[in-house]
Amino acid sequence: MSANLSPPTASETILELQHVTKRYGGLPAVDDVSFAVQRGEVLGVIGPNGAGKSTMVSLIGGSAAPTSGKVLFQGQAINTLPPHRRAHLGIGRTFQLTQPFTGLDIRENVMVGAFFGRRGLSRSQALHVADEVLARVGLAHKATLKGDQLTVADRKRLEVARALAMDPRILLLDEVMAGLTPAEVTDAIELIRSINRDGVTVLVVEHIVRAIASVSDRVLVLHHGRKIAEDTPDTVLSDPKVIEAYLGERYAKQKQAEKDPAQPASEWMEGLA
Ligand SMILES: Nc1ncnc2c1ncn2[C@@H]1O[C@H](COP(=O)(O)OP(=O)(O)O)[C@@H](O)[C@H]1O
Ligand SMILES: [Mg+2]
Incomplete structure (x- = not known):
């Protein structure tokens, strides 16, 4: 079948990693x-600390640059591109360790994200973008606070706002729900869904299994740097390899011996990593 006869729902790869390795000191x-x-998908990424x-x-x-292997975005190898070039292509990310500019207020922090990700933006356009995304993540009322006046949860929201201000095609979220209350996690899940409904592909790294299970189309599991599973959330969360990775082999065998299906794996995996 020729390409132009493919059904409109045919899946299309936006991002691909090919045999990617990163070594630190060997x-x-x-x-x-x-x-x-x-x-258009939401890919969840889980795995124990480290x-x-x-x-x-x-x-x-x-x-960071890979030691070997290839990172492709929309078919283009981007291994050697600096972060701002990748941002222009449509890759927006948050940082797990938040580092807002403490001398700037929250609105200005988000404007930096807008300038970083989009070319030729005027100051008033950047302001407009910043106010829009701050409202979206629930930070509008704190727009004039300084970067160092935010709680941990609000710093996470600021990270999401900065990444959204880049107008990404793919949004990479690195543990943006850490430190949120259960109600706030529910809001964050809804925010990710609405971003995704707007057509943004999402890769979400998260320890909160409830969030990963409910927001992801597929889940990928890393353990000691290796991919050990990649499938639907239900399949991955009941995969013995994945359970072992979280608990250690001994506990997994004990669990298996007990044959107690009363507690779903997703409940006890949470908080372990
Ligand atoms: N800049 C770095 N220099 C040296 N080692 C690093 C660096 N970044 C990460 N590592 C190491 O790489 C491993 C994976 O870390 P990380 O990617 O932060 O894991 P995760 O996010 O899954 O908790 C850890 O052993 C960590 O100590
Ligand atoms: Mg991490």
């Missing part, structure tokens, strides 16, 4: 990882 933080993200999730986000965003 130790692999990301180890021969390959996967593809389809345009699994390589943030490193992977940095390899896509451009703040």
